[in-house]
Amino acid sequence: MPLVECRNLTKAYGKKTALADVNFSADAGQVVGLFGPNASGKSTLMALLAGIINDYKGEILIAGQAPGKATKDLVAYQSDLVRLPDYYSLKEGLDLYDNFYPDFHRDRAEGFLRDFGLAEKDRIKRLSRGSQEKYFLSLTLARQAQVYLLDEPMNGLDPRARQDILDQLIRVYTPEALTIITTHMISDLETLVDSALYLKEGRVALYGDAEDLRQAHGTGLKDLFMEVSQ
Numbered sequence: 681m682p683l684v685e686c687r688n689l690t691k692a693y694g695k696k697t698a699l700a701d702v703n704f705s706a707d708a709g710q711v712v713g714l715f716g717p718n719a720s721g722k723s724t725l726m727a728l729l730a731g732i733i734n735d736y737k738g739e740i741l742i743a744g745q746a747p748g749k750a751t752k753d754l755v756a757y758q759s760d761l762v763r764l765p766d767y768y769s770l771k772e773g774l775d776l777y778d779n780f781y782p783d784f785h786r787d788r789a790e791g792f793l794r795d796f797g798l799a800e801k802d803r804i805k806r807l808s809r810g811s812q813e814k815y816f817l818s819l820t821l822a823r824q825a826q827v828y829l830l831d832e833p834m835n836g837l838d839p840r841a842r843q844d845i846l847d848q849l850i851r852v853y854t855p856e857a858l859t860i861i862t863t864h865m866i867s868d869l870e871t872l873v874d875s876a877l878y879l880k881e882g883r884v885a886l887y888g889d890a891e892d893l894r895q896a897h898g899t900g901l902k903d904l905f906m907e908v909s910q
């Protein structure tokens with residue numbers, strides 16, 4: 681059984697169709713790059729998988745169950761849509777995650793913060809945009825989830841920081857976990873992802889093993905994005 685599966689998934693916001701008839705599945709132990717132009721439905725798909733949006737047509741299965749209570753302990757989700765109050769100190773955020781998520785490894789999060797040079801006494805609102813991303817990524821990756829959903833985790837980060845974050849990803853990467861990551865910085869992920877899912881206007885334009893896609897199209901994942909999104 682795949683760890684994540686969507687069957688004929690369709691999501692509309694009023695009259696606007698954000699996702700149409702999306703079919704895909706992904707197994708544990710994979711890193712999947714979710715790519716597509718602006719408004720192609722990437723964040724909507726992530727929020728559906730996270731169970732943040734729950735009115736849709738078709739089927740979503742996470743470890744065989746619809747997103748919701750049954751899956752919330754399996755899924756760690758990072759997105760602009762879900763944030764802590766910005767007047768919190770970083771330590772208060774750690775405390776909250778520690779109390780809320782049974783799978784939260786505080787020592788791991790503290791290690792990430794040290795690596796990123798973030799001080800626990802600082803307030804979230806005082807951090808630069810890039811540092812905020814690093815903080816939320818630290819909280820997310822410190823959970824021992826089965827599925828990590830990272831929606832633009834490297835927004836606003838400089839190239840060095842992006843590289844650090846990819847290293848962090850690899851560090852926590854376990855054979856049991858599935859990581860789905862969206863970014864417009866596709867070349868950053870070229871060597872990290874096992875497979876690539878391209879959305880265009882809410883539909884799956886292309887999905888496959890990254891190496892197979894490169895071979896079949898004779899181009900890298902970023903150039904493939906250019907082709908697919910034309």
Ligand SMILES: Nc1ncnc2c1ncn2[C@@H]1O[C@H](COP(=O)(O)OP(=O)(O)OP(=O)(O)O)[C@@H](O)[C@H]1O
Pocket residue numbers: 693696697698716717718719720721722723724725
């Ligand atoms: N809450 C909402 N209400 C109405 N329409 C929405 C809402 N959220 C998203 N949409 C629409 O759904 C479509 C898909 O949006 P979504 O944010 O999922 O795309 P995206 O691929 O993540 O875009 P981007 O790369 O710009 O972040 C867009 O047309 C968007 O305008």
